[in-house]
Amino acid sequence: AQSVAQPEDQVNVAEGNPLTVKCTYSVSGNPYLFWYVQYPNRGLQFLLKYITGDNLVKGSYGFEAEFNKSQTSFHLKKPSALVSDSALYFCAVRDHSNYQLIWGAGTKLIIKP
Amino acid sequence: KAGVTQTPRYLIKTRGQQVTLSCSPISGHRSVSWYQQTPGQGLQFLFEYFSETQRNKGNFPGRFSGRQFSNSRSEMNVSTLELGDSALYLCASSLEGLAVDNEQFFGPGTRLTVL
Numbered sequence: 001a002q003s004v005a006q007p008e009d010q011v012n013v014a015e016g017n018p019l020t021v022k023c024t025y026s027v028s029g030n031p032y033l034f035w036y037v038q039y040p041n042r043g044l045q046f047l048l049k050y051i052t053g054d055n056l057v058k059g060s061y062g063f064e065a066e067f068n069k070s071q072t073s074f075h076l077k078k079p080s081a082l083v084s085d086s087a088l089y090f091c092a093v094r095d096h097s098n099y100q101l102i103w104g105a106g107t108k109l110i111i112k113p
Numbered sequence: 114k115a116g117v118t119q120t121p122r123y124l125i126k127t128r129g130q131q132v133t134l135s136c137s138p139i140s141g142h143r144s145v146s147w148y149q150q151t152p153g154q155g156l157q158f159l160f161e162y163f164s165e166t167q168r169n170k171g172n173f174p175g176r177f178s179g180r181q182f183s184n185s186r187s188e189m190n191v192s193t194l195e196l197g198d199s200a201l202y203l204c205a206s207s208l209e210g211l212a213v214d215n216e217q218f219f220g221p222g223t224r225l226t227v228l
Binding site: 090 | 117155156157158169171203205210211212214216217218219220221222
């Protein structure tokens with residue numbers, strides 16, 4: 001069965017430090033992977049996606065993600081965190097059998113000044 | 114370009130009632146998908162409409178239904194509301210839908226509370 005796991009409910013990082021939000025997946029076939037961010041009282045915003053090609057994907061707001069096929073992971077990273085990065089982050093993978101996105105439970109990222 | 118809009122933003126209903134939520138996609142987008150977001154279950158896919166036809170459906174009971182109009186605006190209806198239907202309902206639009214790996218643009222959601 002297709003699934004996405006975000007093993008951390010919450011990640012705390014000091015402003016200016018690098019951040020990583022973890023995501024692992026299980027899917028049949030080649031994975032199509034996505035990261036979205038949700039700010040309070042707002043809908044989700046697309047950050048980046050991996051379909052094929054370079055394992056390091058660059059996205060919006062200085063975020064990037066590294067696709068690792070052997071570890072079935074797609075961790076979200078940023079070299080220097082900002083307080084404004086505090087939000088809820090969702091990883092998703094596409095189920096090729098029905099084209100639906102399978103979503104992780106979300107990770108709350110808190111950046112402290 | 115205006116983003117995805119959803120109305121109303123907040124709604125309070127009682128058990129047994131029905132509710133209709135509305136979503137206006139980004140101009141030119143033909144696909145509208147609906148999601149239910151709850152703290153316990155996370156984001157769950159309800160259905161997708163493309164050019165007025167339901168193209169994809171998640172695992173929700175028949176009390177949840179939707180439709181799409183010729184201008185791509187979509188409505189979602191929930192009948193015989195249950196306490197467990199309390200959630201944030203998100204609408205997302207995209208140019209060509211889920212079958213193509215194009216980006217989905219989400220609205221701010223409608224917060225439904227069932228008492």
